[in-house]
Amino acid sequence: MKTKVLIALLAVSAGAATMVPMSVQVRSGKVYPKPSYLGTVIATVEYGAQVQAGTLEKGWYPVTTADGKSGWLHESALSKKRIVMRAGTTDVGTGVSSDEVALAGKGFNAQVEAKLRQEGKLDYTWVDRMSEMKVEMDAVAQFLTQGHLAGGAQ
Amino acid sequence: MKTKRTRRASLMMAGAVVVGSLWWAGAGWARPEGLSGLGDLLSRKNKGLSEDRWKSILRGAQAVQKTWQDLTPEQEYYIGRAVAAQVFQTYRPLDQAGANAYLNLLGQALAVFSARPETFGGYHFLLLDSDEINAFAAPGGLILVTRGMVRCCENEDELAAVVAHEICHVEKKHGLSAIKQGRLTEAFTIIAAESAKQTGNDQLAALTREFEGSVGDVVKTLTTSGYSQGQEREADTAAVRLLRRAGYPEQAMITMLQRMDERLTHARGLGFAKTHPSARSRANALLKTIEDTRSKANPVRAKRFSAAMQPVVASR
Incomplete structure (x- = not known):
């Protein structure tokens, strides 16, 4: 009996060991119940948030969010680097490598864009307008189905 | 000590x-x-x-x-926004809500099948009010297609080929490499x-100066010097794979390039012809990678393409 319990515990710990922390590297990451965009979003994770990620399967990671919700996030929304959100809280000065950390809001950022806007060098009116053109995934699914295109998007 | x-x-x-x-x-x-x-x-x-x-x-x-x-991806996003803003200094956006909505649907339907479906700010698409045959992909996923390019496309499948090519430039970060x-x-x-x-x-002033220079490098590549032939062929090959995954006929890439070649013969040195290798050579190079050469015309796609884009191609 003890042996069975030990084996079960080892199996659980081996499973847990495959979960690694990853950071959301897009403004708003969406967690889906299956590895597909054609489903109801079950959680939204913000830029820089950490999730626990399992083994990559065809471009999707099984993830668990900080508040315990489980689902799938596409690999392009995640980074193995820890994303450090604020100046002054970074480990960069202590010699961590670029493989481990990325700085959020540093460098070419909103502050630089604001300066260009302020100086009147670039007009962002149409950039903002096109960025507001949003397409719901339901509409994409309908577009694909009606056009006899691929049935299940990823 | x-x-x-x-x-x-x-x-x-x-x-x-x-x-x-x-x-x-x-x-x-x-x-x-x-x-x-x-x-x-x-x-x-x-x-x-x-x-x-x-x-x-x-x-x-x-x-x-x-x-x-x-x-x-966040830095790429801000570079891409500035690149698009700079392109708008030369090319006026086409303010046609229906056509732009259709282009965004088509673009998103392709993007979900790409190797990089998610960027920091997502993919967004817009038509440009220009007869020049051209399309641009700003880093991070802001994709611009001219009316002249739409005129080169006989159906949705060929427009999908154009958009897929641009998505693949974003996927491969070709703009940033400039x-x-x-x-x-x-x-x-x-x-x-x-x-x-x-x-x-x-520091902000110095950073802004480097930012402007970086944006200028990308815009120059998009509008004047063009990507390398290797990058164009890489985007073409990836676009064929993307079309295949999305269910569009791969052959659409070939027919689009052939049609473009015919039109560009009359417009050498302008727009797309200036920044891309010859369409004929691109089509020939792709023939080896096409697995299914059927064109698979579809009435639903034909109808919605015509409804959305007829006002665009008819204008001017």
């Missing part, structure tokens, strides 16, 4: 190591002014900071970023310095 002078000399040597590693990281791209810029920054800023701060900065410069491949290494070296050093202290006005 080291003296203060010895420690300072060690720091400067560490700086030289940083310069060396940055040079090698950007072999083939590095510009001398980028390297001297780092030296300037080291000597200029050394006055106001303690040695511990400088150690931190130098370690930061080694640690954070070196080449365009190290630009974060940024001169010298600018990035300078910018990354400023960013590393930022991590040791708050951004000052001087």
Whole structure:
């Protein structure tokens, strides 16, 4: 009996060991119940948030969010680097490598864009307008189905 | 125990190591002014900071970023926005809500099948009010297609081929690769310095200068010099795969390129012809990668393409 319990515990710990922390590297990451965009979003994770990620399967990671919700996030929304959100809280000065950390809001950022806007060098009116053109995934699914295109998007 | 002078000399040597590693990281791209810029920054800023701060900065410069491949999706997003804004200085957007909504549906339907369906700010698509045969992909996923390019497309499948090609430029980050290494070296050093202290006005001004230069490099490549032939062919090949995954006929890429070749024969040296290898040579190169050569015309796709794009091709 003890042996069975030990084996079960080892199996659980081996499973847990495959979960690694990853950071959301897009403004708003969406967690889906299956590895597909054609489903109801079950959680939204913000830029820089950490999730626990399992083994990559065809471009999707099984993830668990900080508040315990489980689902799938596409690999392009995640980074193995820890994303450090604020100046002054970074480990960069202590010699961590670029493989481990990325700085959020540093460098070419909103502050630089604001300066260009302020100086009147670039007009962002149409950039903002096109960025507001949003397409719901339901509409994409309908577009694909009606056009006899691929049935299940990823 | 080291003296203060010895420690300072060690720091400067560490700086030289940083310069060396940055040079090698950007072999083939590095510009001398980028390297001297780092030296300037080291000597200029050394006055106001303690040695511990400088150690931190130098370690930061080694640690954070070196080449365009190290630009974060967030940085790519801001570069892409500025690139699009600059393109709009030359090309006027086409303010046709229905056509733009259709283009966005088509674009998103393709993007979900790409190897990089998610970027920091997502993919967005817009038509340009220009008869020039052209399309642009700003880093991060802002994709612009001219009315002239739409006229080259006989159906949705061929427009999908154009959009898929542009999505693949975003996926492969071809736009970012156009940024001169010298600018990035300078910018990354400023960013590393930022991590040791708050951004000052001087740093913001210097960073904005490098940002403008970087945006200029990308815009010049998109509108004037063009990507390398290798990058264009890479985008073509990836686009065929993308069309296949999305369920569009791969052959649409060939027919679109052939039609473009016919039209560009009359417009040599303008727009797309100026920035891309010849459409005929691209079509020939792709023939080997096409698995299914059937065109698979579809009445639903034909109808919705016509409904959305007829006002666009008919205008002017």
